[in-house]
Amino acid sequence: GAVVSQHPSWVICKSGTSVKIECRSLDFQATTMFWYRQFPKQSLMLMATSNEGSKATYEQGVEKDKFLINHASLTLSTLTVTSAHPEDSSFYICSARPWTSESSYEQYFGPGTRLTVT
Amino acid sequence: GDSVTQMEGPVTLSEEAFLTINCTYTATGYPSLFWYVQYPGEGLQLLLKATKADDKGSNKGFEATYRKETTSFHLEKGSVQVSDSAVYFCALTGNTGGFKTIFGAGTRLFVKA
Numbered sequence: 001g002a003v004v005s006q007h008p009s010w011v012i013c014k015s016g017t018s019v020k021i022e023c024r025s026l027d028f029q030a031t032t033m034f035w036y037r038q039f040p041k042q043s044l045m046l047m048a049t050s051n052e053g054s055k056a057t058y059e060q061g062v063e064k065d066k067f068l069i070n071h072a073s074l075t076l077s078t079l080t081v082t083s084a085h086p087e088d089s090s091f092y093i094c095s096a097r098p099w100t101s102e103s104s105y106e107q108y109f110g111p112g113t114r115l116t117v118t
Numbered sequence: 119g120d121s122v123t124q125m126e127g128p129v130t131l132s133e134e135a136f137l138t139i140n141c142t143y144t145a146t147g148y149p150s151l152f153w154y155v156q157y158p159g160e161g162l163q164l165l166l167k168a169t170k171a172d173d174k175g176s177n178k179g180f181e182a183t184y185r186k187e188t189t190s191f192h193l194e195k196g197s198v199q200v201s202d203s204a205v206y207f208c209a210l211t212g213n214t215g216g217f218k219t220i221f222g223a224g225t226r227l228f229v230k231a
Contacts, residue, residue, distance in 0.1 A: 105150045105211035109162040
């Protein structure tokens with residue numbers, strides 16, 4: 001159980017275009033989803049926390065107008081990279097926290113989406 | 119703020135060797151502690167967890183004990199296999215600030231046959 005999927009798994013886009021990445025919890029409901037960015041051989045950097053039905057909370061230094069997050073349902077959150085540039089190329093990983101796990105703070109990670117902007 | 123420090127890699131071991139990856143943390147309150155593993159090109163998988171002091175998390179031969187007195191959560195395995203080659207992340211989730219998870223820098227492990 002506790003499977004999180006991401007789509008697409010990889011995407012190549014041209015500079016200036018927008019890309020949407022979906023994160024779905026397949027067998028549980030998630031009131032909270034997180035979006036991370038990982039540069040090669042580095043750790044995960046939290047970009048934002050999204051709660052179903054409310055606006056995402058962005059970490060300091062993350063442009064909310066560039067990285068649009070929508071958490072429309074208890075099983076789906078989307079990250080849209082608007083007007084992408086080569087420096088946005090990265091590995092984007094989402095995670096979802098089941099509403100039943102608040103006491104142990106578990107989260108389940110998606111397989112990641114590799115974005116390459118040319 | 120909360121932080122996690124883990125030993126730098128890469129760590130290179132021969133098969134069947136003993137593994138220790140050190141992890142220490144700073145946090146207010148009583149965080150939950152985790153070890154995650156990332157195989158090449160994949161997302162993170164939860165390896166083990168501990169939610170309170172003196173808890174021992176274990177999975178697939180890996181173990182880690184939540185030591186509040188030394189603020190540590192070192193990962194150990196008695197006999198590593200080639201298939202254990204991956205990047206290991208120590209992490210904590212605090213009980214303040216929206217329950218965000220803080221990750222260590224990651225330690226890359228290479229196991230040679």
